[in-house]
Amino acid sequence: MTTTLDRAAHRSTRPARGGFGRLLHAEWTKFRTVRGWVLTTIGSALVICLVGLLATAAVHERGGDAPGALPVGPGGEAVNDSFTFVHQPLAGDGTLTVSVSSLTGEGEGEGDDGGAGEGEASARGGEGGKGGRSVLAPWAKAGIIVKDSLEQGSSYASVMVTGAHGVRMQYDFTHDTAGLPGEVSPESPRLLRLRRSGDVITGYQSVDGDHWTEVGTARLPGLSRTPQVGLFVTSPSVAEPTGTGTGFSPAVATGTFDTVSLEGGWSAGTWLTGQVGRDAGTSGSYTRSTSSEAVASGGDFTLTGAGDIAPVVGGPAASGVRTVENFLVGAFAGLIMLVVVAASYITAEYRRGLIAVTLAAGPGRSRVLVAKALVMGSVAFAAGLASAAVTVPFGGSRSSANGFPVLTVPTATELRVVVGTGLVLATTSVLALALGTVLRRSAVAITVVVVGMVLPYLLATAAVLPEGASDWLLKVTPAAGFALQQSVERYDQVVSVYSPATGYHPLAPWEGFAVLCAYTALAFGAAVALLRRRDG
Known part of the structure; x- marks a missing residue:
């Protein structure tokens, strides 16, 4: 490697001071003529794959507990779409108005659990059933909905009351608008209305039936x-604290509807009762004997159901399901290999005494480092992009063939993960190059990058630290850049x-990447300053 590097350095002096383009070409020539660097770069891409x-x-041994493919929403994301539904077709435009006078819940276990809070059981309502307890999930839902079809994942718009978040208007799984706060009861019902006009659905709310306010509008x-x-x-699982963290208990919800009013192009036919999707949804396998039912009495309805209408973000609904990130676990090994190359790209010149030759041949000291960063960053980006572009689709198809569904994400999100892998590797390589310039020792520069980039991520994701400390590590260290690879959003x-x-x-993905870029910019600035003052 030494002879090759010496020859490359000698050839790089030929352009003399012929401009930045020739300097860039000289640095590329220097890189590609060192076989070890080229082979390690190629090896990093292969290792990732x-x-x-x-x-x-x-x-996956297919059996009764084999995970099924999750439905896909209009935006391309994996969704839960499971609820008890009393419905009839609406031909053209029309309006549905209803009063919701009660929303109660029941879950596994016995007795009443006491208080309520975000992510906890909201305990109220009547007596729990045999072997159950009165417990209402904060995001249990009872309301009215316009749904394109009974197929899971089809487009919809709805206005509803919830267990602990008041009135909401939601549509197409990812959109959510808040309305009036507070719980419903026979003494304090909520009147809800949906009006369809073409492909525009508008939701309204009222507390007395005389004064209506708009909650939101959806275009489908x-x-x-x-x-x-x-x-x-419908009702998702109830999240409750346990001795080891947060657990999820299956639950069902029951809503009481009255004063149902129809206007417009209704078929004036019989109300049909059914279950969209599976009863389980995010509610596990709670086996209450009336987990999905609808009872009509005159013009009133009482519906009981379980599941959810929401994007899948993990938890019980994603048990046995793989995400895009699962296919990119090799990026850590590939990153370390590229860090070794990037640090050696500059420290080899210090070790062999060639840095003076390189600086003398260049049109400016800072330009020499910029040229090296462009070469190293481009090579690392290409390795990361190529490996992710192969691994993500191939890993997804292989997982599906082996019985493990893949959590579907929008195409734009998958593209961001693939391109983001290349950007993270490229930026980290430039960081290693800059630290190699500052420290002038490969081993020290590599150690600093691994300790600052890889170690915080491993500590945070291995659940060996308190959650607050893990969050802190992924906010203030270069490891924040790995957020760019996250495919599943928080809602x-x-x-x-x-x-x-x-x-x-x-x-957020780009915020985390900005933290990594900030560290790289600081290190690069320090490297340029030291290169001008100290070296050559």
């Missing part, structure tokens, strides 16, 4: 001329365990 595919090698492109419209009830209207141990970063 191989480790990622090894993670998909397990085969391509909405069927005769969508199914009616009443629904306020979905209760789950949002922590580094379950794959969630405390910062």
Whole structure:
């Protein structure tokens, strides 16, 4: 390697001071003529692919507990779509108005659990059934809905009351707008209204039936001329603290509807009762004998149901399901290999005494470092991008073939993860190059990057630290950059365990990447300053 590097350095002096383009070409020539660097870079891409595919090698023994493919919403995300539905078709435009006078719940266990809070059971309502307890999930839902079809994942808009979050208007799984706060009761009902006009659905709320306020508006492109419209009830699992963290207990909800009023293009036919999707949804396997039912009495309805209408973010609904990130676990090994190359790219010149030759040949000291950063960053980006572009789709198809469904995400999200893998590797490589310039020792520079980038991520995601400390590590260290690889989003209207141990970063993807870029910019600035003052 020494002879090759010496030859490359000699050739790089030939352009003399012929401009930045020739300097960049000289640095590229220097890189590609060192076989060890080239082979290690190629090896990093292969390692990312191989480790990622090894993670998909397990085969799920298909049986009664085999996970099924999750439905996909209009936006391309995996969704829960399971609820009790009393409905009839609406031909054209029309309005449905209803009063919700009660929303109660029941879960596993015995007795009443006391207080209520975010992510906890909201305990109220009547006596629990045999072997059950009165418990209402904060995001249990009872309301009215316009749904394109009875197929899971089809487009919809709804206005509802919830267990602990008041009136909400939600549509197409990811959109959520708050209305009036407070719980419902026979003494304090909520009147809800949905009005369809073409593909525009508007939701309204009222406390007395005389004064109505708009909650929100949804546009559902391509909405069927005769969508199914009616009443629904559903309940996700109840999140409760346990001795080891947060647990989820299956639950059902019961809603009471009265004063049902129809206007417009209704069929004036019989109300149909059914269950969209599976009873389980995010509610596990609670086996209450009336887990899905609808009882009509005159013009009133009582519906009981379980499940959810929401995007899948993890937790019970994603048990046995793989995410895009699962296929990129090899990125850590590939990153370390590229860090070794990036640090050696500059420290080899210090070790062999060639830095003076390189600086003398360049049109400016800072330009020499910029040229090296462009070469190293481009090479690392290409390795990361190519490996992720191969591993993500191939890993997904292999997982599905082996019986493990893959959590579907929008195409734009998958593209961001693939490109983001290349960006994280490229930026970290430039960070290693800059630290190599500052420290002038490969081993020290590599150690600093691993301790600052890889170690915090492993500590945060291995659940060996308190959640607050894990969040802190992924906010203030270069490891924040790995947020760019996260494919599953956090939604306020979905209760789950949002922590580094379950794959969630405390910062948004591009915010986390900005933290990594800030560290790289600081290190690069220090490297340029020292290169001008100290070296050569």
